[in-house]
Amino acid sequence: MTNTELQIKAIEYRKRLLYYIKKANAGHTGGSLSCVDIISALYNNTLNVSPDNFADAERDRYIQSKGHSVEALYVVLADKGFFPESELETLCRYRSHYVGHPTRKVHGIEQNTGALGHGLSLSVGTALAGKMDRLEYRVFTLLGDGELTEGSNWEASLLASHYKLDNLVAIVDYNRLQITGATFDVCNTDPLEDKFNAFGWSVEHVDGHDFETMSKVFDRTPFQKGKPNLVIAHTTKGKGISYMEGEKRWHHGVPDTQLYNRAMKELDDRLEVLLAQKKQKVKNGNI
């Protein structure tokens, strides 16, 4: 998918996830806005996974360790056809499968997550099975930077390099903000690159809102043969909504109607500009 198309989707996904969070009056708004571009890059450009091949043993896997940002995953999965988007109208409602954290009751979701520090071990096991069976699939997992203080991540990191799992790609949504405040104030995990290098991983940095770079980096894995891959995706919590960016209160804040309308207007305005640019590019024969 072209960069322009992904940029347009970035706006549409944000509009949708805000709509469903507003409707449910619940959700992890800031984190979803932080990671939705990463998930989009994965599902639209990188992963060999679709509703049709989801039972295929050779499909790529995506396991979202930071399960609380599930709204971002839901809107991307709906867009990719895993389920009708209208089902998201039931988000967090009585008897809905669309829980506030990922569950396998929803088509397209690989593992039930939500408690932090679980996704990496699950991904290590899945990647290990791929190596044992000599299957070509890759396992991508998305970790929050805040959740890296869970010790289980470091157990899993050790094992990933011990078994030389170069088919494993862990992406850190490095927005440097968690519910209490700045990650480096709560319990500093920096420098991440040095830590993961010391654990035997190969590390790359990307702008987690730059589709072109992300897609290229994901396609370059393994960065080094025999080493698990860590991508530190530099992101902004609340990305795309001016008053939410970098503000911890939007970790799981739901905007009131006035702020919601303001957010939608910001997104609509940007969408209008992007669509106009796209039209111009088509006219010029650049797309």
Added chain:
Amino acid sequence: MGRSNLEVFSETLQELADSDRDIVAVTSDSRGSGKIAPFGERFPDRMIEVGIAEQNLVGVSAGLASAGKRVFAVSPACFLTARALEQIKNDVAYSDNPVNLIGISAGVSYGALGSTHHTLHDFATLRAIHNITIVSPADNFETRRSIELAAAYDHPVYIRLGKKPMPHLHDDQTKFEFGKGIVITEGEDLAIITTGECVHLASQAAIRLERIHKIKTRVISMHTIKPIDHKLLFQSATQCGSILTVEEHSLHGGLGEACASLLMEAGFNVPFKMMGIPDEYTITGSQAEILSHYRISETGIAEQAWDLISQK
């Protein structure tokens, strides 16, 4: 006398692995204590060592299971069901990844190593988690059948094993299935519902009761703690008129309380007593000494049973 249930587990798993290439064993520096080292020698590519890291053991096992492996995660029961409880709850049970969790040297098998190494909580914690079958085999036969069933089962299973040699309680023709208790000795004066390595002690107590008091005791191996065989429990309450439960577990949340709640809800009003480890700082000693201290012995169980019958 048979061998330890742990050795039988290891032997059975190797036999199954001969014909099923998807069977893997995952250990946390526990291949020796789990008697699983021979599996690793025969199938080095299917032995996953994670080091001393029980949370990772269970998470990795869940990942392997989700990708089609028949996983046996082998670790001391005390660590497996406590440190990795959240991984069991979420990655195994909630996600329905069919991992077989093998809790080795459960109960007070580690004896004088102390409370860090005792497992008196596993029934209680796991009973409160949806979607996991809890099995506590009594002898080599029950162990073998449990492992065979678990290997073919598509949902999570926890199997609790001890490490001392166990006498044979069954012949090979005995029917064994998860959720169906087995009557070891018939009787209608009293029913002893028990599980794991206590079944043998209860059987000896039954012989003693018959010899001394001419009492006919029904001893039931309730090898599956969840789902529990409530039909056999109710039938025994009706036919025997009194129930004694015996387990190598805390008196809180184990087999006894499971039976008590079922009986009460069903309206049974029969003399009922639970034997297990009381809620106190556990005494130091060998497994046999600790159990005897809490009257979980041939004589202790027989005395308790006699007291109970006198209430009928």
